[in-house]
Amino acid sequence: MLPTLIIVFREVFEAGLIIGIVMAVTSGVAGRGLWVVGGIAAGVLGACIVALFAGGLSQLFHGSGQELFNASILGFAVLMLGWHNVWMARHGRELAAEMRAAGQAVVEGSKSLAALAVVVAIAVLREGSEVVLFLYGVAAAEGGASGSMLVGGVIGLGLGALVCLLTYLGLVTIPTRYLFAVTSTLIALLAAGMAAQAIAFLEQADILTALDQTVWDTSWILRDGSFLGRALHTLIGYVDQPTAMQLIVYAATLAIIALLMKVFAVPHQERPRAA
């Protein structure tokens, strides 16, 4: 039971953090529950499909199919997160005003919700496919799904949901006037971390070899495989031995999102035509 619990928890932990952040980012937007649940459901379905075709996937592109697939969906998640931030920079204020006025933010807000639902789906898919492969392996080895495995899996999943809930509850205690700044920063860091991880997959696949030397090693302070290391890896992209290319892409992602947020920000009152 315990190994199943630990592995399931470790995999759902990252998805739990991301869903918690998305819940906090969208708090108050009507209809967000459906989008988030839809994202999770799509992710679970995707995870099963990826696990089913894992054998074929790994043989693609001269054995680099897995890495390319992971890098691609991470890249897509980065685009969605960046787009959400830019969209919020432009419409966040109207959205808040609309919500106060009549709670009619559904139509406008749903565009941005769709992007975040995709992010949730990708997070669940990535972690979930490993859970499915692992559980299938355990079931196959023991000749059928055993009760203790089921208990371990359910507790692991429950703990993951708890992480999600705690992340959400922690974030929504932030006063509303700071919430936008805090969540925008969190989303940007999440995106930069995912971009750097996509680079790690491309480096592992040997597709990307330029600037692939390790710049520093902080594993003596915090290993990225440890519990805290994993949490920071998900939240801000912490890696104990980053390559130069990872650092460049991390910084570039942050800079590009910040730049686009500035460029697309709500125009001031004196330039109404600029909209």
Added chain:
Amino acid sequence: MIRNVSALFGLAVLASLFVMSAGAVRADDPVTITITIKDRKFDPAEVHAPAGKPIALSVKNLDSIAAEFESEALHVEKVVPPGREAVVRIRPLEPGRYNFFDDFHRATQGVLVVP
């Protein structure tokens, strides 16, 4: 207009970074090492490779269940489906001992020794 231009510029910078780096070709041919997983054990559990050369680690999973070849020291994480072979590419290494394991069955341990 200005907005669109700067958005395009930003994307172009990111895209060109990818293209530049993908275009680079490594001169050295990798040293190939084969490891099999059978009955949830690595065989051999200790492998050797020269320092300063890229390595292609071919991991064959002969079991009927999936394994995840993982190494924190080598920065590798790769699922090896049952009956399949995964090639793990490793950049040139400094001398040392690099542990690896099956993340789905932590008792399955091995080490890459670079003298």
